[in-house]
Amino acid sequence: MSLNVYLSGEIHTDWRQRIIEGCRDIDLTFSSAVTNHEASDAAGDLLGDEEKSFWRDHKSAKVNAIRISTLIEKCDIAIIRFGDKYKQWNAAFDAGYCAAKGKPYITLHSEDIIHPLKEVDAAAHAWATTPEQVVELLRYMVSDQ
Amino acid sequence: MSLNVYLSGEIHTDWRQRIIEGCRDIDLTFSSAVTNHEASDAAGDLLGDEEKSFWRDHKSAKVNAIRISTLIEKCDIAIIRFGDKYKQWNAAFDAGYCAAKGKPYITLHSEDIIHPLKEVDAAAHAWATTPEQVVELLRYMVSDQ
Amino acid sequence: MSLNVYLSGEIHTDWRQRIIEGCRDIDLTFSSAVTNHEASDAAGDLLGDEEKSFWRDHKSAKVNAIRISTLIEKCDIAIIRFGDKYKQWNAAFDAGYCAAKGKPYITLHSEDIIHPLKEVDAAAHAWATTPEQVVELLRYMVSDQ
Amino acid sequence: MSLNVYLSGEIHTDWRQRIIEGCRDIDLTFSSAVTNHEASDAAGDLLGDEEKSFWRDHKSAKVNAIRISTLIEKCDIAIIRFGDKYKQWNAAFDAGYCAAKGKPYITLHSEDIIHPLKEVDAAAHAWATTPEQVVELLRYMVSDQ
Amino acid sequence: MSLNVYLSGEIHTDWRQRIIEGCRDIDLTFSSAVTNHEASDAAGDLLGDEEKSFWRDHKSAKVNAIRISTLIEKCDIAIIRFGDKYKQWNAAFDAGYCAAKGKPYITLHSEDIIHPLKEVDAAAHAWATTPEQVVELLRYMVSDQ
Amino acid sequence: MSLNVYLSGEIHTDWRQRIIEGCRDIDLTFSSAVTNHEASDAAGDLLGDEEKSFWRDHKSAKVNAIRISTLIEKCDIAIIRFGDKYKQWNAAFDAGYCAAKGKPYITLHSEDIIHPLKEVDAAAHAWATTPEQVVELLRYMVSDQ
Amino acid sequence: MSLNVYLSGEIHTDWRQRIIEGCRDIDLTFSSAVTNHEASDAAGDLLGDEEKSFWRDHKSAKVNAIRISTLIEKCDIAIIRFGDKYKQWNAAFDAGYCAAKGKPYITLHSEDIIHPLKEVDAAAHAWATTPEQVVELLRYMVSDQ
C-alpha cells in the first residue's frame, strides 16, 4: 500500500523535513506548494509588472493555485500545519478545499490554538501536535497488520 | 431571477445587517451560521459535559457544521468577510469549501490584509471593501438589464 | 430556513414520534422508510411468490430501497437510530451511504454500544442519547440566532 | 485485466487468507483495514490519553477511516464479510459507503442471517457463503474467455 | 411525500394510461418522451430536409434527447417498458442511462423476454409484468405507513 | 412540464426577444447574462479604478461570471447564438461549459459559419438558423403529445 | 498516447478479433465482457441452483455486471456493436451507461437498423459499418499528426 501525502501550511519551521525524514523507509510520496517564500510571492512576476500589490499577489497566487489544486486532487491525505505566527489563511483554505473534495486531512498545531481552529479540526480525521505523531500515524496507515 | 446568498465570517460588526438592509427590495434570500457567539460555542453542550476544551469545541463545531455545509450547498453565492481581529480560520475554511464545490464567492475585507488573503482572493470572483459595494454587486446580479 | 430530515433505523420504539412531536412548531419535513414491519417485509410480494426466503427478502428490500435512496438523496440531514435489539445492519448501511454522499447525520443510541458503533459515530456530526437531544439540535439548527 | 479488491468485515476467521491464497496465481491486488484488533482499537492512542471511552474510540476510528476510505476509493470491488459473532456495524457501513460510491461488492455470509442482511444484500452484486465461491467469482472476473 | 416518475419505452399499448389512471389520487408527477410516433420521428424536420435517412433520424433523435435527458435528470424513479414488438433499443438505452446516474427503475415486461433482458433487469430495482403491479408499487412507495 | 432556458451570445440583434415572444403562452423561464453592453463592461467598476484595461475587463468579467455560471447551473437547456460580427468567444466558452456539465444546448447561427463552429455544433443537440425554429423546438419539447 | 477501448455487444461474429488484429501495432488496450456465451450465462451458477430461470439469469447478469461496469469505468472509449440477430438490449444498455458517464462511444452496425438505433446513434461520436473503419478511427485517434 502506497499513499500520496500533501503537506500544507507553515513554511518557517522544519516540520516537513521531520515528517519526510521519519517516513524515509516506507512507501509514501510527499508533495507541497512551492515553499520558498520569495519564489512563491514572485511566481507571477514574469508575466509583467503590476503597480498595485493586489494584482501582483493575485497573479502569483493563481499561478501557485494551479500546482496546489493539482496536488490536492492527486493526494490521498493532507497534513495541514498551523504555526504560531502569521494569518495562515491559505492553510485553512486548503482544509476547506479538502473537506469539500472528501480528501481526509490531519491537522498539526499546538494546544493554544484549539479554539480558533475548531471548525478546521471538526472536519479533520485527526489532530496531532508534533511531526513525530504524524509520522507514527502515516506508518500505521500503510502497515501490514 | 432570485439568489440564495450565504454570509460567512466576522460576527462582531454590522456588515450582515447592512447588506441585508441594502437588498431589502430585491429577490434575495440570505442565510448564515448561528452568529450568536455564545450560542455557537455552546451548540454541543446539551450532548453532555466535556472536561477537555478540545472536545467541547469539537462537538459544537460539528453541530454548527451541519448547518453551515447545508447552507453552502443550497446557496448560489457566498460573501466571505474578514474583519481586523481574530484568526477567522473558519471564514478561510468556508472559502476553500466553496472553491472546491464550484460556488462563487465575494470576499469583503480592507486593503491592509491583501497579502495574507491572496490565496483566498485568488479563488474569489470579486473583492469588495465595503458592504455597500457588495449590495451594489448583488443588485447588479439580479437586475433586468 | 427549512430542513428535510430523514429518520433511519429502529422501528420498535417511539423515537420518531417524539422527535416529530418536539419539532411540531418549526419548519422541518420528516421522512422515513416504511416503518410497518410486516408491510415492509412484504413489499415485493405482489410481484409473485418465491419459495426461497432469500429472493422474497431480496425483492422486498429492493422495492424499499427505491424509497430509501430517494429520501436520503432529498434530505439535508439524517438521524440514525440504533436500539438495543436486532442486528440493525440497515441503519449502519444508511449511515455509510450518507457518509459517502456527504449527507450529515446524527446517531441516536445508548452508551453501552459506543464501541461497536465507533466507525459509524466517527463519520457522524453528533451522537445523541435521547430523542429530546435530537429535537434540541434540530431546533438550534433552524434558529434565527 | 487486473482488479483491486477490498476485503471488509470479520477479523476473527481466516476468510481473507483463503481468498488471497486461492487467487495467488492471478492478477489481483488485495487490501484491508488494519485487522489486528488491538492495534486498530489503539490507532489514536499516540495522540494523547482520553478518560472517556467514547473519545478514545472516536480518535482511533477516525484514524482507521483515513485508510479505509482511501482503499475503498481505490478498489474496483469489495468483499464484505459478516461472521456469526459481534455487531459488525462497520461492515454494513462499508457496504452502504460502496453502494453510494457505485463500487460493486459481494457479500460473504451464512444462510442464517439472510433476513437481517436483506438491505445489504439488495445492493450487492452477489452473495457467497464460502471464501472458495468468492475465489471462483474473482477468477471468472479476470478470465480471458 | 411526492415522486417524479418517468415512463420510458413502448408507445403502442395503453400501459402509460393505466399507470397514470391507477395513481390519480396520489401525489405523483408523470412524464414521458413525446409518444406520438410520427411527431417524434419528425422532431427535427423543421431544421431542414435531409436526403439521407440517417441524418433525418439523427436530428430528430437529438431533439428528442434534450427532452428525455432533462426528464430523467428530474425524475426520482423510471418505469421502463418492453413490449412484444420492435427493437426497443431506446428503452434499454434509457435503462443504462438511469443505472449510470443512480436513478432507480422498474422494468415492465412479460415473462418470455426474461433472458434477453437479464442485464437490464439486473440493474433494476424491480420487475413487474402488469401496469397494475407498478401502480401498487408506486402507491406503496408514497404511503404513510 | 416546465423548462429553464438560458440564452447565451450575441447582444446586438433581437433574437432573444423573438424567442421569448414566440414562447409567451407556454411554461418556460428565460434567463441571460446582463445584455446591456456598457453595463456589462462596467460591472466591476464600483470596486475601484484600474489603469490597465486587462484588470478592468477582468473584474467585470468575473462579476458577470457569477451570474452566468449560476444561470447555466440552473438551466435545463441553453440556446447559444453566434451573429455575424465580433469574436464571440464568450458564446463558445459557454458552449464548452454546457457540454462539460451535460447541459444540452442548441446553436443558432447562419450557414456561412458552419465550418469554424464545427466543434461547437458537434457537441450541440441541434443547429437552428432562425429564432422561429428555436421557438418551434421549444414548443415541441414541452408539448403534451 | 494510449487508449483503453471497451468492446461491447455481439459475440457471434469476429468483429472483436478484426479490430484487435488491425490495431496490433499501436498502443491500445482492449477489454470485453466474458464473450463465451455459455460461461457468461452460467456465471452465477456456482452460488447455488435456482428453479426459476429469472433468478439464474439475475445472478449471472449481476456477476457479469461487476466486470462490465469496472471496464467501462476504466475505458476511454467504447465500441458498441449491433449484429443482425438477437435482441442485444445489453449493448443498448451499455451505450446508455456510457452516455450518462460521459464516455465517448462508436457504434458499429449495418445500414438496415439505422432507424431503431437512432437514439443510440444520437449519443454516439461516430457510426461505422465495418470493423476496418473502427480500426482506422482508432489509428487516427492515437496518431502523432
Place this chain on the structure above:
Amino acid sequence: MSLNVYLSGEIHTDWRQRIIEGCRDIDLTFSSAVTNHEASDAAGDLLGDEEKSFWRDHKSAKVNAIRISTLIEKCDIAIIRFGDKYKQWNAAFDAGYCAAKGKPYITLHSEDIIHPLKEVDAAAHAWATTPEQVVELLRYMVSDQ
C-alpha cells in the same frame, strides 16, 4: 512531480514546438488534438461521403472530439492559445470545458485581443503573451523549491 499538459488552439504557428522544446529536460507530458489541418477536417471521411458540408464537418468534429475530451480529462493543466487569425471558437470551447471540469488553464495571446477574451481570461489561472513565459510557468510548477 509530473504533469500532463494539454495544448489547445492555434495550429499555424510554432508555439507548441517552442513550449515542448523549452521543457525538454523536465518531467512533463504534452498532448494535443490532431494539428494537421487537412487530416483533422477529413477525420470522418472514411465513414462515407456527405453532400452537405455541415455533415462532413459534423462527422469529423465528433471523431476529433473523442480524442480531445479524452486528453482534457487526463490532463492536469491546459494551455489555450489564441492567434491573430481565424475564429478559433474551438479554443474558447475547450476553455469553457476546462473551466466546468475544474481543470486549470493558462491562456496564451497577444495584448490586442484582451477585451474579446475577457470571459475566457476571467476563468484562467494565468495569461501569458509568449510561449517562453508558459515554459517558465511550467518549470516553476514542477520545481523542487
